[in-house]
Amino acid sequence: MSSVDRGLAARGDAASDGGALREVDAAVVGDGASGAGRGLPPERRYDPPRRLTPSRERDRPWRRGVVLAGGAVMLVVILFLAASTAFTWWNGRAYQDVPATAGLGTPSSLQLTSTLGDVRVQPSEEVDEVTLSLVTPGTTVPSPAGEQVRARLEHGGTGSAVAIAVSQPESYSTWPGLDDTRDVLVLVPVGHELDLDLRTDVGDVVAEGDFGSLAVRSDVGDVHLGTTSIAEDVTV
Structure with a gap:
């Protein structure tokens, strides 16, 4: 045994x-x-691995809220872009294509009003009369002859006193490169003394040259006076 x-x-x-x-x-x-x-060790027991499945009921309200909020934001953006584009198109219907450059002769006084865009007045040896041109922002050279822009030019005054009002359609587009607003460039023959009364609603103003009197005002924008010679008075 x-x-x-x-x-x-x-x-x-x-x-x-x-x-x-x-x-x-x-x-x-x-x-x-x-x-x-x-000659083997005792058998050990192992539980097989199991995948832990998260509960969808717990985070479903959060996911639903995020989706609804994102959809609402996208809808607002789309509606805003559509409305701005439609308004810009509707506003532009009141304007026609006009020559971008116009000669004003050699007046002794000029009254200029502008609704939109920067305004720059400077002497030039390239012109023999006061020249107004709607140019690409930042440009100091008149637009080529024959170029058309969408704007409104209203002439007034009598004799040597010239008045002109420049209006451009407002653009509400938020996309880069779609703003068609032009700068207003006024070139004065070198040596020609001009009484200038300049007013703009929106835009900066830069004035240089010889003036008998100078009155400049910008409702929304800065006024810069460069090299100027003013015989009588200046109002800014």
Whole structure:
């Protein structure tokens, strides 16, 4: 009899409820003997990995709110762009294509009003009469002859006193490069003394040259006086 069998017999004689105890010990000893015979460690139990699925019910209100807010913002942007484009088109219907450059003769006084765009008055050796031109912003050279722009030029005054009002359509487009607003460039022959009364609603004003009197006002914009010679008075 082996030592394992003798141990089992001794434990079986000492236990009062030996049936259950002998069965458990026999199973343990049997596993131990088989494991020892194979030379393998006891088998371990591993639970297979499981994917943790998040609950969609928890974040569904947040996702729905974000989608609704984003949709509302996009709708507002689209409506704003459509409205601005439509208004710009409607406003432009009141204007016609006119020559970008116009000669005003050699008046002794000039009253100029502008609704939109920067205004620049400067002497020039390239002209022999006072010349008004609607030019690309920042340009100090008159637009080529024959070029047309969408604007309104209203002439007035009598004799050597010339009055002209320049109006341009307002552009409400927010896209770069779609603003067609031009600068107003006034070139005065070198040596010609001019009484200038200049008013603009929106835009900066730059004035240079010889003036008998000078009155400049800009409702929205800066006024810059360069090299000037003023015989009488100046009002800014």
